[in-house]
Amino acid sequence: MPGTEPRAALAPAKVNLTLYVTGLRADGYHLLDSLVVFAGVGDRLSVAPDAGLSLTVSGPAAAGVPEDGSNLVIRAAERLRALRGVTAGARIALEKHLPHGGGIGGGSSDAATAIRLLADLWGVAPLTAAEALPLGADIPVCLAAPAPQRMRGIGEDLSPAPALPPMWLVLVNPGVAMPTPAVFRAYDARPAPVARGIAPSPEGLDFAGFAGWLAGQGNDLTGVLADAGGPAHVPQIGAILDLLRADPACAAAQMSGSGSTCWGLFEGPEAAQAAAARIGRAHPGWWSVAAPVL
Secondary structure (H helix, E strand, O other): OOOOOOEEEEEEEEEEEEEEEEEEOOOOOEEEEEEEEEEEEEEEEEEEEEOOEEEEEEOOOOOOOOOOOOOHHHHHHHHHHHHHOOOOEEEEEEEOOOOOOOOOOHHHHHHHHHHHHHHHHHOOOOOOHHHHHHHOOOHHHHHOOOOOEEEEEOOOEEEEOOOOOOOEEEEEEOOOOOOHHHHHHHHHHOOOOOOOOOOOOOOOOOHHHHHHHHHOOOEOOHHHHHOOOOOOOOHHHHHHHHHHHHOOOOOEEEEOOOOOOEEEEEOOHHHHHHHHHHHHHHOOOOEEEEEEEO
């Protein structure tokens, strides 16, 4: 049954710990193989009953975020209403904290969280992964949050990842938005690498074992943004990764998704928080936070 009480939840950052491009479909969509986790930092959404459907956006990263039907949150809400035959509305409030175009699924996580909250508010089933896929390739995996996922295909082929040890991430974004289509166009213009996927991750790894496995993986798109002669070059990427890897407590570091956010892997909160604060002091224009892997 539909409810009358407001609902609220965190829309967590989606972090690609690995990302390989494994092929290209005839329709232009790239096939991927990625290990996705979710971090305990993100945007916040709340929904409340209303006759109409509306969105308000606030927060430190709200500038430039639309509140009309071009926002993925509204599009997701409208698709849920249409597919479930809902006539009720809702007031949706989005508090933006994640950087735009950061490769950490801000808009997709917002939309997936809105789907879950509105489904509960309206007393209907959330969208399935197949129903949500037309909204965006990252929305199915964000609907599965916070559970870590192996994501393949164009984002629709999901399977639970092996249990991960407790760990923390330092997320750093230089304030450069990278539209995903532009990154993939630049990727396609480069010599094609040998296609590979994620090496199998053994079950039951402790932090050291998982960090060792992860250090042998990679992100095929990092080289696109690090290419000084390429159209998608972001010089800060190399600087961020160098800073993270120079920290003795950082067990691995890589770029997330299509950038421009990078992550460093830490075993516990003290070292991660110290690293994030140190980078933030040295580069006050960057977004630098520490958060646990959920």
